[in-house]
Amino acid sequence: MTPTAGYSDPRALAALIAKLREVTCGLDRKLTFMEVCGTHTHSVAKAGLRRMMPPAVRLISGPGCPVCVTPVDYLDRALALAVLPDTIVCTFGDLMRVPSSGASLEQARAEGAQVEVVYSPRDALELARRRAEARVVFLAVGFETTAPTIAGALAEAEADRVTNFFLLPGNKTMPQVMRVLVDDQELEVHGFLLPGHVSVITGWRMFSFLADEFGIPGVVTGFTPTDVAQGVLALARQAADGHATIANQYGRVVTAEGNPQARRLVDRFFEPADSAWRGFGVVPGSGLGLKPEWAHRDASLISVELPAPREPVGCRCGEVLRGVVDPPECPLFASGCDPELPVGACMVSSEGTCSAWYRHERWAGAGA
Amino acid sequence: MKPLQRVLLAHGGGGRLTRQLVEELFLPALENPFLATLTDGALLPELPPGRPALTTDAFVVDPPVFAGGDLGYLSICGTVNDLAMVGARPLYLTWALVLEEGAEGALVATCTEGAARAAAEAGVAVVAGDTKVGPRGKGDRLFAVTAGLGVAPPGRDLRDDRIRPGDVVIASGPLGDHGATVMAHRHGLDAPHLASDCRPLSGLVEALCDSGAAVHSLHDPTRGGAVAICHEVAGRSGLRVRLVETDLPIRPEVATVCDLLGLEALSLACEGRLLAWVDGGHAELAVAAMQAHPDGVEAAVVGRMEELPAGAPPVLLETAVGGERPLDLLSGHELPRIC
Numbered sequence: 001m002t003p004t005a006g007y008s009d010p011r012a013l014a015a016l017i018a019k020l021r022e023v024t025c026g027l028d029r030k031l032t033f034m035e036v037c038g039t040h041t042h043s044v045a046k047a048g049l050r051r052m053m054p055p056a057v058r059l060i061s062g063p064g065c066p067v068c069v070t071p072v073d074y075l076d077r078a079l080a081l082a083v084l085p086d087t088i089v090c091t092f093g094d095l096m097r098v099p100s101s102g103a104s105l106e107q108a109r110a111e112g113a114q115v116e117v118v119y120s121p122r123d124a125l126e127l128a129r130r131r132a133e134a135r136v137v138f139l140a141v142g143f144e145t146t147a148p149t150i151a152g153a154l155a156e157a158e159a160d161r162v163t164n165f166f167l168l169p170g171n172k173t174m175p176q177v178m179r180v181l182v183d184d185q186e187l188e189v190h191g192f193l194l195p196g197h198v199s200v201i202t203g204w205r206m207f208s209f210l211a212d213e214f215g216i217p218g219v220v221t222g223f224t225p226t227d228v229a230q231g232v233l234a235l236a237r238q239a240a241d242g243h244a245t246i247a248n249q250y251g252r253v254v255t256a257e258g259n260p261q262a263r264r265l266v267d268r269f270f271e272p273a274d275s276a277w278r279g280f281g282v283v284p285g286s287g288l289g290l291k292p293e294w295a296h297r298d299a300s301l302i303s304v305e306l307p308a309p310r311e312p313v314g315c316r317c318g319e320v321l322r323g324v325v326d327p328p329e330c331p332l333f334a335s336g337c338d339p340e341l342p343v344g345a346c347m348v349s350s351e352g353t354c355s356a357w358y359r360h361e362r363w364a365g366a367g368a
Numbered sequence: 369m370k371p372l373q374r375v376l377l378a379h380g381g382g383g384r385l386t387r388q389l390v391e392e393l394f395l396p397a398l399e400n401p402f403l404a405t406l407t408d409g410a411l412l413p414e415l416p417p418g419r420p421a422l423t424t425d426a427f428v429v430d431p432p433v434f435a436g437g438d439l440g441y442l443s444i445c446g447t448v449n450d451l452a453m454v455g456a457r458p459l460y461l462t463w464a465l466v467l468e469e470g471a472e473g474a475l476v477a478t479c480t481e482g483a484a485r486a487a488a489e490a491g492v493a494v495v496a497g498d499t500k501v502g503p504r505g506k507g508d509r510l511f512a513v514t515a516g517l518g519v520a521p522p523g524r525d526l527r528d529d530r531i532r533p534g535d536v537v538i539a540s541g542p543l544g545d546h547g548a549t550v551m552a553h554r555h556g557l558d559a560p561h562l563a564s565d566c567r568p569l570s571g572l573v574e575a576l577c578d579s580g581a582a583v584h585s586l587h588d589p590t591r592g593g594a595v596a597i598c599h600e601v602a603g604r605s606g607l608r609v610r611l612v613e614t615d616l617p618i619r620p621e622v623a624t625v626c627d628l629l630g631l632e633a634l635s636l637a638c639e640g641r642l643l644a645w646v647d648g649g650h651a652e653l654a655v656a657a658m659q660a661h662p663d664g665v666e667a668a669v670v671g672r673m674e675e676l677p678a679g680a681p682p683v684l685l686e687t688a689v690g691g692e693r694p695l696d697l698l699s700g701h702e703l704p705r706i707c
Contacts, residue, residue: 010614013689048691093630119555119629225689350630359696 008047008224016229017052023236024056032058032188033235034181034323036174037195038065038351039223045360047225057232061356063177063277063321064195066142067094067349071276073309074141074170075100080304081137081168082113088131089168090124091139093117094349097342101310121153128157128165137299140288141170145197147288148262151269154297166299169289172275174198175206176286182214186324191235192218193228196250201266203258204248211244222250269294278345279318317344320353327357334362372473380467380501393477394497397484402460402495410495412460418519421456423447427512431553433478436546436564440479442639443512444486444494445568446590452570453586453642455526455577456518458490463514464498468507475509483512490568492516524577528604530584534648537609537671538655539617540572540641540664541565543594547636548622551629562621567640572663579657581650588642593635595683595695597643598671602682611671611695613688634685635698648672 024031035041041061044050050059063069079100082089089105096106096117109115114134118124121138128136140150150167157165174195181187194207204220211217217238221231231249238244248254266288275287290298315337316330327333327346337343339355346354372393378385395403402410427443437445444461451458463483467476487494520526545565552559569588577583587597598609611634618633626633640663646654651669658664676682681694 008688010688010690046687046693047689048685048687048693049689052689052691225687225691360693362694 008226012226013229016226016233017054020057020229020233020236021054023233023240024054027056027240030056030058031190031236031239032060033191033193033232034060034062034189035193035195035221036062036064036178037193037197038068038349039197040193040195040221040228041065041353041356042351043223043225044228045356047228048360049225049228050361053232057236059232060323060326061320061353062181062323063279065346065349065351065353066146066172067098068317068321068346068352069172069277069279070095070098070141070170070345071278071309072101072311073276073306074168075105076102076306076309077300077304078105078139078168079103079108079113080306081299081302082108082115084135084302084304086133087135087137088114088116088127089137089139090116090118090127092119092141095139095141097348098345099312099342101307121150122156125153125157125162125165128162132164135164135166137166137168139170140167143172143174143195143198144201147171147266147270148201148259151265154269154294155265157297163296166297166302167290168299169270169273169287171270171288172277173272173286173288174202175209176283177277177280178207178210180280180283181322182210182216184322184324187322189216189323190239191216193231193235194218194220194246196220196222196227196254199250199254199258201259201262203256204246204254205256206258207246211246215244217244218246220246220248220250220254222252277321279321312343315344317346317354320346327354328362330354334358372476374473375467375469375471375476375501377469377501377503380499386499389499390497393480397480398463398487398494398497400493400495402493403497408496410460412495415459415519416521418521418524419456421451421454421518421520422515423450424515425450425513427514428508429550430508431550432475432509434553434564435549435562437566437639438479438482439510439512441482441486442566443514444483444490444492445566445639447514447516448486448490448492448568448570449588449640449642451516451518452568452573453526453588455520455524455573455586457521457574458492458516458518458570460495460517461487461492461514462496463494463512464500466507466511466513467499467501468509469501469504471509479510479512486568490570526583526585528585528601528645531601531605531607531645531673532584532647533607533674535584535645535673536648536651536669537611537673538644538646538651538658538667539594539670540569540644540658541666542617542619542622543589543638543641544618544622544626544633544636546639547593548625548633551631551636552625555629557625557628559621559625562619562625565638565640567663569640569642569663572642572658572661575657575661575664576644576654579653581654581657582647583644583654584647585645586642589638591637592698593633593637594643595632595634596697598683598695599697601645602676605673606676607673608676608680609671609683610674610686611684612686615668615670617666617668617670632698634695645673
């Protein structure tokens with residue numbers, strides 16, 4: 001038994017879905033709930049949950065996949081660094097195949113650029129220790145969840161004076177972009193499945209503004225199928241009753257205040273910065289930049305020549321990320337853009353919305 | 369003889385050192401009368417009746433030694449299994465090593481012993497071999513290349529186009545053990561209970577075919593795992609494979625490694641498991657025959673074949689929670705996720 005096996009009980013799930021049917025059957029409108037976490041996208045697709053939902057419930061994905069929201073110019077800079085002499089770029093695996101204005105990191109590596117896939121920023125730090133003659137640049141992407149481990153690697157690099165360890169800051173934070181989302185007139189969302197992993201660090205109270213200022217309910221939700229179904233049911237009940245509060249379904253690991261120790265570590269190195277999101281443009285205060293005293297770790301200050309950023313023609317990733325269109329509505333989906341040769345970033349990572357649809361749901365409606 | 373310390377270019381040069389390597393390491397380990405003649409070609413006796421089957425394979429594994437096997441053991445098992453999956457009884461193999469200058473002698477010895485052990489388990493003879501050495505930095509310690517010859521007995525006919533709707537899919541044991549073991553090792557994960565499933569399957573195939581069950585087709589889910597094989601079978605049979613998640617034997621350790629590394633267990637390679645397509649009415653007979661063999665004790669029905677509706681996904685998984693999802697082929701190789 002894996003530790004979460006108890007949360008994947010089919011009978012429990014069937015009971016939850018029956019209740020969900022009950023709650024939504026009398027409604028005269030469709031309820032749209034958005035998740036904003038790539039792991040939710042992935043687990044909904046993996047369990048086949050979307051098609052188990054009652055007809056009145058629509059689940060959509062927002063900007064929760066860190067790879068997908070990373071803008072083209074960030075990748076252009078990463079590529080430019082990777083071809084510098086004595087410079088090694090370290091990255092989480094799913095950035096490898098994302099197209100930039102030119103090649104992807106994977107293509108650049110095949111042509112001789114020094115790019116290493118790592119599982120954690122600490123792996124990059126270890127590489128920096130082993131390769132003292134080279135500059136090791138870690139591509140710091142991800143949300144509040146990955147920021148503490150990145151800060152931890154920085155703290156270790158400072159303590160041990162590993163001077164050749166750098167970051168290309170690209171971390172993003174959730175609240176500001178969610179404000180942009182709920183302000184979006186095109187988008188109709190009746191509730192948010194809030195990201196469980198992010199909330200472990202930030203605490204669920206961070207999302208209170210959704211209910212308090214915008215009257216939109218939210219439920220911090222875990223990642224097993226029954227977790228997600230419980231989250232959806234809680235949202236449906238609130239939406240049906242016209243309530244809006246922030247609830248915490250993932251109480252086994254998430255508290256109101258989160259993990260202050262992890263946040264202190266992040267605050268030591270990072271400060272809020274304006275950040276560009278694919279599909280949203282620059283959102284003020286929505287990223288994490290290195291504080292000025294850590295400029296000696298900041299690879300964005302290394303001078304490189306950059307091409308003019310070029311977004312792929314015809315790609316609707318931006319609208320997919322804002323939840324305005326489902327992937328099949330993009331003209332490139334499965335005809336010109338697939339996981340083999342992705343055009344847009346959403347087709348790359350298995351938690352990318354387009355990739356998850358391609359792999360798990362592109363037959364929907366064809367009598368699966 | 370002094371045990372081999374490091375591989376030198378001269379070990380592949382055809383001179384004294386090559387001969388020493390052959391006579392002192394390969395010959396004693398792989399001992400058989402065909403190899404002992406030291407001719408480049410092996411002259412074999414007449415083959416038993418049936419259709420001859422021929423295969424070739426190349427092996428590049430990082431790490432070359434892993435829990436449950438090594439590159440030598442794996443290379444013989446893989447070749448034997450390729451023959452067994454077409455219904456052939458494996459008889460004779462060739463085994464060539466491409467070594468990197470500076471590779472550790474102990475590694476070459478371990479892999480040679482592994483190859484000998486696999487050949488003994490499968491009852492095959494390694495009848496010819498070759499050694500080449502490439503310069504340091506131009507290889508990865510050692511690669512193995514094989515060929516295999518076997519004979520499918522008269523009347524045995526395993527083909528995907530014999531698969532019918534209603535056939536069951538039987539797995540001979542837990543899936544993904546080999547792939548998870550190698551991936552865990554590569555990423556420095558401590559997984560003491562994981563070991564490769566690597567083994568020759570020729571004995572199990574004989575037991576299954578002798579059981580009287582109508583066996584239509586066999587496949588070993590190596591690269592690309594069960595998902596890739598099911599796609600091949602669906603493509604060739606024109607039918608749909610429906611797998612049932614709760615019936616799929618996947619060890620908790622394998623599931624955990626997959627969770628940690630963001631991998632799909634059903635796409636991980638096995639090197640000692642087979643998937644059998646058997647007439648639905650003979651499912652119990654076939655499973656019992658496999659379970660009675662030491663290499664199939666955990667055999668279980670994991671799915672069934674059905675007509676493929678137009679436009680529908682060819683491989684479908686009934687998820688543990690009662691949903692359905694298409695199983696898609698991997699794109700490129702699997703990339704680990706950020707979180």
